[in-house]
Amino acid sequence: MASFIFCIVNVNATIVLLSILGALAVAFIIGWALSVRGRNVPLPGGIEVAIGFCTNFFDALGIGSFATTTSLLKLCRVVDDQDIPGTLNVGLTIPSFIEAFLFISIVRVDPATLIPLITAAVAGAWLGSGVVARWPRRNIQLGMGAALLIAGTLLVLSNLKLFPGGGSALALHDGKLWFAIGVNFCLGALMTLGIGLFAPCMILVSLLGMNPIAAFPIMMASCAFLMPVASVRFIQFDRYTLRAALGLTLGGIPAVLIAAFLVKALPLTTLRWLVIGVVTYTAASMLRSATRDQAKTSLSVQPTSGVH
Numbered sequence: 001m002a003s004f005i006f007c008i009v010n011v012n013a014t015i016v017l018l019s020i021l022g023a024l025a026v027a028f029i030i031g032w033a034l035s036v037r038g039r040n041v042p043l044p045g046g047i048e049v050a051i052g053f054c055t056n057f058f059d060a061l062g063i064g065s066f067a068t069t070t071s072l073l074k075l076c077r078v079v080d081d082q083d084i085p086g087t088l089n090v091g092l093t094i095p096s097f098i099e100a101f102l103f104i105s106i107v108r109v110d111p112a113t114l115i116p117l118i119t120a121a122v123a124g125a126w127l128g129s130g131v132v133a134r135w136p137r138r139n140i141q142l143g144m145g146a147a148l149l150i151a152g153t154l155l156v157l158s159n160l161k162l163f164p165g166g167g168s169a170l171a172l173h174d175g176k177l178w179f180a181i182g183v184n185f186c187l188g189a190l191m192t193l194g195i196g197l198f199a200p201c202m203i204l205v206s207l208l209g210m211n212p213i214a215a216f217p218i219m220m221a222s223c224a225f226l227m228p229v230a231s232v233r234f235i236q237f238d239r240y241t242l243r244a245a246l247g248l249t250l251g252g253i254p255a256v257l258i259a260a261f262l263v264k265a266l267p268l269t270t271l272r273w274l275v276i277g278v279v280t281y282t283a284a285s286m287l288r289s290a291t292r293d294q295a296k297t298s299l300s301v302q303p304t305s306g307v308h
Helices: 002-035 046-059 066-076 079-105 113-133 137-159 174-191 197-205 212-236 242-261 267-300
Strands: none
Touching: 002 079, 002 113, 002 212, 002 242, 046 066, 046 079, 046 242, 066 079, 066 267, 079 212, 079 242, 113 174, 113 212, 137 197, 137 267, 174 212, 174 242, 197 212
8 A cells, every 4th residue: 555655646746847847848948049039040050960969869878968068069169168068058958858858757766855856956056057157268167177077087987887886775865865965966066067967976876875777867857957047047148159059959859869769778888988088188178278378367467577
């Protein structure tokens, strides 16, 4: 009887969560459209669409998309460094809605665990985006360079199987739940710097003894709820590139659907090693750019000698 009641509550909570997510998706699409009303909306090029397709395809497999998208945007030079965090959040939001719908429906995590973790991530994103949207170019370069190095390190550790394997639980209680809420709040804030939530969330879930598959609805629902919240701030301050964001969206939607329904098995470890190489290179490039900008600033403020 208790099991039956739990299933009914779980299904009802899932329906409510998906309904809220659907309403949020509609509100985001309308809000984004209104924000560009009257502007000359540029059509995205093949590069932006291809980046969106590739990175969202692997995102739906649990590899994550923020580090790889940051790397490709940087390498292809289609977005200025200071606009990369906003472009990531705005452009990847709609594909994240689709991922969340799919995995919330498939994997049944206890709503008493899932909903607080989502709420914490959203609150962290709201705080983080308000700070990052006002940061100068060099601060963003330093922050994203460090974030990419962290993401690369997490991928290396994952490939080397240095993380706990997790347990079988699909719920957290008491101290473990509060700890997870605190960590997800921090991860939501870090999302606005371009460090993805996926790998850290997988680590968190495994460390707390949950079934690793529980990470999928937690991390994808967290992203789906927090990214539009963060995007509002970036759109408000016009700290994103519209053309690239549209390309990420248009390429990402079919990629998520293909990955979710057609892919049976891929050599993900090999793919992660490739991602690690690209991410590490981009992190070094970001930090080098920040150092070069600082050197130029120092030279420009030095007093000149001679008669005035």
